Amino acid sequence: MATCLLQSQLGGKLLIFQNTLPSLGYGRLKLRGDDIRVYGTDKEHTLRLPEDPFYKQMAADLTKYQIGVNIYAFSDKYTDIASLGTLAKYTGGQVYYYPSFQSNFHGEKLRRELARDLTRETAWEAVMRIRCGKGIRFTSYHGNFMLRSTDLLALPAVDCDKAYAMQLSLEETLLSTPTVYFQVALLYTASCGERRIRVHTAAAPVVTDLGEMYRQADTGAIVSLFCRLAIEKTLTSKLEDARNSLQQRIVKALREYRNLYVVQHRLGTRMIYPESLKFLCLYGLALSKSVPLKGGYADAQLDERCAAGFTMMALPVKKLLKLLYPSLIRIDEYLLKPSAQADDFKNIMKRLPLLAESLDSRGLYLYDDGLRFVIWFGRMLSPDIARNLLGPEFAAELSRVALTENDNEMSRRLMKMLKRLRESDPSYYQLPYLVRQGEQPREGFLLLVNLLEDQMGGTVGYVDWIMQIHRQVQQNA
Structure with missing residues (x-):
């Protein structure tokens, strides 16, 4: 509250560094934690909502005073990211999560990401509106912002x-124009003080x-929207319902495409999809x-799940696809x-399927999701390679x-x-x-659990997932 009053005449950015559950003063939170008995019930989603309406009201006040909030959370104990992250969500900010923070290991990551946060080009006091041509209208908006009116x-x-x-x-069954137009306008103040559009x-x-x-569909844009819709679904429903809703969106899209060609091409039981959507499934x-959608109580800590949800709601398409x-x-x-x-760097960047069979015990592998690297040393990797890379502790x-x-x-x-991989996208270190x-269990939670094409x-696994979708597409096709 004090910071809000101090910055109310200036606006700007507020960075909150949190290592414990807020327990004093305005906005103090209870240690509600993660309750296994709630999972699978109609109350499950409340775990992922802010406990106290104070935080959304505080975010509204901060937005009014043009103050954006970024949260830096460090504890391995419950700190209620669901509540704290609300401040970032409604002020256009983001959540940085460093569970079990240790300065000798995480220090460089914090330093780099904090430097990026403070030095990247930023538009202040901004409002954004997107307009479209006659016959269409925007019905919903998804991301980290405060919706000031129906479209601002x-x-x-x-x-x-x-x-x-x-x-x-x-808005019209048939559009009468050969072209539709979209226009995004961002009115903001530059760091030099100029008001620009x-x-x-x-x-x-x-x-x-x-x-x-x-055939012209953009898989990245579709996945980006589906991601935000699914995460928002977890705030009103069970995780299982959110996953089912996602699957049904994919099924509906592929069923409509199949119905276009089922008669003229005599498809039988074959599954078809346009080339543009070959990676949609x-x-x-x-x-x-x-992390925001998977499993249940035992598959991710509540703070980890909520932090990942806030992060993915704000990610650009390219970054999101790499994380997924x-x-x-x-x-x-x-x-x-x-x-x-x-120097023939591009030739070795051939991506392998995320399957256990992609890993050769004689090899050295790099897993990169854009947020961290995992370097996997095969059991039969040459000791000389391990010694060269790790020194006497190999x-x-x-x-x-x-x-x-x-x-x-x-x-x-x-x-x-x-270094080159980090420089290709400096938003996270x-x-x-x-x-x-x-x-x-280190190999399991760092890598094996992320080999998502495997059944685990x-x-x-991917084969069973495709079969599920195929069967549902054929139903009522």
Whole structure:
């Protein structure tokens, strides 16, 4: 409250560093925690909602005074991210989550991400409105903002690391114009104090053939919208209902496409989909296994689930797709190449399917979801490679080993690779987690659980998921 009063004449950005549950003064919270008895009941979603209406009201006041909030949470104990994150959600901010923070390990990540937060180009005191042509209208908006009126998004602080999704509907059964137009206008104050307006205008053709619309579909945009809708669903329903709702959206889209061609092509029981949507089912599976949606009580801590939800609601499309289906690449062959070939970086960036069978026990693999690196050492990897990369501790338990640059070409090449990957998207700083094949439970929660095409822990694999969707598409087709 005091900070709000101090900044009310200036606006700006408020950074909250939280390591315990707020227990004093306004907005104090109870240790409600995660209750296994609530999961699967109609009250389950209340765990993911703010406990006290104070936080949403506080966010409304902060927005009125043009103050954006970013939350930095550090504790491994329950701190009610569901409540604290509301401040970021409605002020255009974001949540940074560092569970079990240790300065000697997480310190560099915090330093880099805090520096990014403070120095990236930011638009202040912003409002955004999106307009569209005759015959269509926007019906809902999704992301981190305060909706000031039916179509005006209040954004006290906005930057390039945020994205928003909107749904539109047709007001007329048949559009009479060959083209429809969309225009996004952002009115804001630049850091130099100038009041500016930025306008983006796009034109989209109107087609008479529904099949052509499917062929031009943008999977990234669809997944980005589905993600936000699914996360919002978890705030009003059970996790299972949110996953089922996501699956039904995919089924409905593919069923409509099948119905266009079922007679003329005599499809029988075959499953068809447009080339543009060939990865839609895969991303749907990835989303259903993501931290905000997966499993139940035992599959993610409540704070972890809520923090991931706040993060994914704000991510741009490219970043979101990488988080949902991360990169898995084999890197030992690249590290062993002669120096003359070491710059051939793109050739080794061939992504492998997220399956256990992609891992060779003689190899070294890098898993990158955009938020962290996991480096997996195969059980039969050459000891020379491990020694070059890890130094004298190469045979120790890897949870106790820090990855640093050693005085050899292989180590320098690995560190250079990680640096290039970080520089390709500086919005988050990926720390390297090291794990050796067979080190349990570390290998399980760092990597194996993220091999989402596999059937694991009661969840379906990609083949079973496709079969489920195929059967449902055929029903009433």
